[in-house]
Amino acid sequence: MSGARIAVLASGRGSNFEALCTSDLGGAEVVLLATDNPGAEAVVKAERLGIEKAVFDPGTGHGVSRAGVESSIAALLEDRGIDLVCLAGFMRILRGPLLDRFGGRILNIHPSLLPSFPGLDAQARALEYGVKISGCTVHYVDAGTDTGPIVLQAAVPVLGTDTVESLSRRILREEHRIYPLSARLHCEGSILLDGRTVHLPGTEGIPGPFASL
Numbered sequence: 001m002s003g004a005r006i007a008v009l010a011s012g013r014g015s016n017f018e019a020l021c022t023s024d025l026g027g028a029e030v031v032l033l034a035t036d037n038p039g040a041e042a043v044v045k046a047e048r049l050g051i052e053k054a055v056f057d058p059g060t061g062h063g064v065s066r067a068g069v070e071s072s073i074a075a076l077l078e079d080r081g082i083d084l085v086c087l088a089g090f091m092r093i094l095r096g097p098l099l100d101r102f103g104g105r106i107l108n109i110h111p112s113l114l115p116s117f118p119g120l121d122a123q124a125r126a127l128e129y130g131v132k133i134s135g136c137t138v139h140y141v142d143a144g145t146d147t148g149p150i151v152l153q154a155a156v157p158v159l160g161t162d163t164v165e166s167l168s169r170r171i172l173r174e175e176h177r178i179y180p181l182s183a184r185l186h187c188e189g190s191i192l193l194d195g196r197t198v199h200l201p202g203t204e205g206i207p208g209p210f211a212s213l
């Protein structure tokens with residue numbers, strides 16, 4: 001899928017959005033940022049990077065109801081001929097319209113080694129639990145919370161001196177590495193899905209090439 005068009009959905013800071021925009025995606029490119037938060041830093045980043053942005057603010061009462069946000073986004077993505085959707089800190093569970101129309105073509109990045117610590121505050125919960133290794137996961141999105149097939153994971157150590165902030169920073173560096181790589185692999189057609197197992201032909205014998213422990 002050379003020349004694949006990617007949309008990023010983000011509600012906040014947008015550092016993964018920026019990493020996707022500025023990484024080598026092998027011919028694919030990010031062409032759109034959609035957000036449900038007009039105050040998102042990601043919007044400012046899109047302006048700076050010259051990427052089209054679309055704000056669907058359920059708070060304004062200007063025609064976008066809370067339930068209608070997802071349908072409106074899905075319609076825009078179809079209109080723009082989007083091939084792959086990357087969720088990057090999009091604070092909304094997908095309820096239907098996006099999954100119906102882009103199923104198997106939506107990725108998410110999560111700041112833990114799934115299936116441990118799905119949902120919110122993953123880094124804080126990992127720290128509190130006392131795990132010695134954490135990391136991040138890129139996965140396809142299904143109807144569950146952080147339950148879809150895993151594409152790539154990267155591990156980082158958890159240090160005795162860590163705070164939520166320091167652990168989050170260490171994990172984020174890995175997010176910025178494996179998210180663009182996952183998007184590229186998807187767009188190049190290098191991912192084979194077998195049930196919930198992702199195969200990356202050509203890399204199967206290589207132990208953990210994507211981990212940095």
Ligand code: GRF
Nearest residue numbers: 013014015016089109110111
């Ligand atoms: C990241 O930690 C990501 O793993 C999670 O939300 C955060 C988004 O950060 N899903 P950013 O907006 O990409 O900087």
